[in-house]
Amino acid sequence: MLKVVIIGSGNVAQHLIKAFQKSENVILVQAYARNPKSLYHLLDKDIVTDDYNNLAEADVYILSVSDDAITTVSEQLPFNNRFVVHTSGSASLQSLDDRNKRGVFYPLQTFSKNKEVDFNSIPICLDSETESDYKLLEGLAKSISPLTYSIDSRQRQALHIAAVFANNFTNYMYTIGDNICTENNIPFDILKPLIQETANKINTLTPAEAQTGPAKRNDISTIERHLDFIKDENQRAIYTLLTKSIQAQNG
């Protein structure tokens, strides 16, 4: 059995707490929260602390705090030579204080407060300084998801950027679609099946193969009609840049 302490009480921390509670190979021995009450709906009061000096003994300490806080919090831990990992897609392994053994446990998913997630389909990106630390981390990850990947700091940086495109910017494309619908008295619901199918398609085709639309077809007259229709400067700039980029890929 792996003993785990989670430090943090945000979205990711809470989802991890729930996932480890369901796992048979992990004991969540304690959680740290600046405001312990924020975790009372999930955990017994006795195992929530707001004092680093009370931290229990564990195999892994998972720092699930904001990127900016990783260094400070890791420096405040009152022990050495234990295994401390963060959960950030963006911070380097080196942002953790080196008095302890360091690692990364980064679940690649978008977490919302009120939406349950199924960890079984969440890839967990792992990094560590030694092979034996990696084995331990892999065991921990496998206890909540079969999808574990060894991803070093540079790859994690790349992956985080790739995720900004595939998640944040994609969602922003939905927002623009929603805005255009609203301005023209069209229910946004009408676009939802298309959005779903767009996401489904890449399970059987590469995104490059799945590309369709006027830019891909080099359908200049449709592109011109669209640009003529779009009055919003921002939407027009985005339409123009993405159309040019797709056309450039056509070769």
Add this chain to the structure above:
Amino acid sequence: MLKVVIIGSGNVAQHLIKAFQKSENVILVQAYARNPKSLYHLLDKDIVTDDYNNLAEADVYILSVSDDAITTVSEQLPFNNRFVVHTSGSASLQSLDDRNKRGVFYPLQTFSKNKEVDFNSIPICLDSETESDYKLLEGLAKSISPLTYSIDSRQRQALHIAAVFANNFTNYMYTIGDNICTENNIPFDILKPLIQETANKINTLTPAEAQTGPAKRNDISTIERHLDFIKDENQRAIYTLLTKSIQAQNG
């Protein structure tokens, strides 16, 4: 029973043929194809023609041809006063020759040749010149999908643009994610659950509510690190423009 003739043999035409074949309220009396053989895998030879002069009597003629061909084909039809509709998201109702009654039957989905679609979840956008034509068209649409919408030419133009953002540009965001993964020896599979969840989220949240990421958080140091990492000029231009746009929405 509604009698339908489909003119065209492309992707949309073939998906419509299959959908109408399953419907109990529609008889597909004939299909026109320049190359009749292209439909023999779906239809009995006897009901495929390549001669407009052989077109059978029907309640609705569905022109499922490329946007550029709509006017020419509608002008070649050797009859008047029948009901002729096209399936384009982009062409106006007026692009059909006015010797016949005109309408639009636009299924809003992305169709791939080798991927079955479930018409039950495909919104069909309808337009016509008269109320009675609309009723007929609505009956036809309801025979294959419960999701029918009255969408006029201007709305359809807007919807087509919204779909370019929500489908074509979204897919292009996936392509960039894929490219960044490949360049860094990361399997693209790792992003697929995130992509799926991004699409699922908007079933319970508006896209504006679902927005996350460094631009939304105004996390300047992460944005700067990302821009520092991205070497590809095109990716950098897109990252910059979309980040600025999301930030502008914050304020």
